[in-house]
Amino acid sequence: MKPEIILALDVDSLKKSRYFINLLFPKIKIFKVGIQLFTACGPEIIKIIHKKGAEVLFDLKFFDIPNTVANAVRWAVQFNVKMLTLHIAGGEEMLKAAVSSAKSQARRLNKRRPLLIGVTVLTSKEANFSRVLKMAKIGLNSGLDGVVCSAREAVLLSKEIKKKFIIVTPGIRPQNFAINDQKRTATVSEAVKAGSNYLVVGRPILEAKDPLLITKRIIGDSNV
Ligand code: C5P
Numbered sequence: 001m002k003p004e005i006i007l008a009l010d011v012d013s014l015k016k017s018r019y020f021i022n023l024l025f026p027k028i029k030i031f032k033v034g035i036q037l038f039t040a041c042g043p044e045i046i047k048i049i050h051k052k053g054a055e056v057l058f059d060l061k062f063f064d065i066p067n068t069v070a071n072a073v074r075w076a077v078q079f080n081v082k083m084l085t086l087h088i089a090g091g092e093e094m095l096k097a098a099v100s101s102a103k104s105q106a107r108r109l110n111k112r113r114p115l116l117i118g119v120t121v122l123t124s125k126e127a128n129f130s131r132v133l134k135m136a137k138i139g140l141n142s143g144l145d146g147v148v149c150s151a152r153e154a155v156l157l158s159k160e161i162k163k164k165f166i167i168v169t170p171g172i173r174p175q176n177f178a179i180n181d182q183k184r185t186a187t188v189s190e191a192v193k194a195g196s197n198y199l200v201v202g203r204p205i206l207e208a209k210d211p212l213l214i215t216k217r218i219i220g221d222s223n224v
Helices: 014-024 035-041 044-052 066-078 092-109 129-141 151-160 188-194 211-218
Strands: 004-008 030-034 055-062 083-087 115-119 146-148 166-169 198-201
Touching: 004 211, 014 030, 014 035, 014 044, 014 211, 030 035, 030 044, 035 044, 035 055, 044 055, 055 066, 055 198, 066 083, 066 092, 083 092, 092 115, 092 129, 115 129, 115 166, 129 146, 129 151, 151 166, 151 188, 166 188
Parallel strands: 004 030, 004 198, 030 055, 055 083, 083 115, 115 146, 146 166, 166 198
Antiparallel strands: none
């Protein structure tokens, strides 16, 4: 199946966020809210995305003591986000606390449980596959629904880990686009071949002269 594109809303105002959401929805149906935007604008951005009919990847990459992470996850359930991220490096105890908090809060509020996605190793860092595999196994054994990894590792992880899990891949670069601070990049077609389920794209779209045209190219719109 073709992966779904998630736009990383790495901007710092609601005005710029609205611009990209209005321009790109419904070509893009999931928007990533990360530390930059959430710190600048707070939870209002989540309401704006939901009002449009789109979904949220809540990418604050939680990494703290288990109790604090469990409490933060409870809020993410209130926000009704589709997915949220945590650092697997936070350890098994932290991850399990997050999973159980998400489940119990979703039951209590009668809301859906966000998918919990673990960051293996940031794609801005070099990493060997055995480290990514080790992190992915810790995450999935702790009850996470999926992992974030580069396209390079996605294909190998699917071979090594037999159970079904979600793969989210950032660091996507169209051919000839600057890789910026990313190290483990891939083009869209490489990520498609690698079997990633979701591709997180930021600067290639945000910095484009024509963001809609680039988006159409990335999603393989045959009319472009
Ligand atoms: O601008 P660019 O396409 O590099 O943006 C990639 C996005 O993916 C950023 O918002 C970044 O926070 C996110 N991300 C990442 N590496 C991870 C997890 C998320 O680059 N491991």
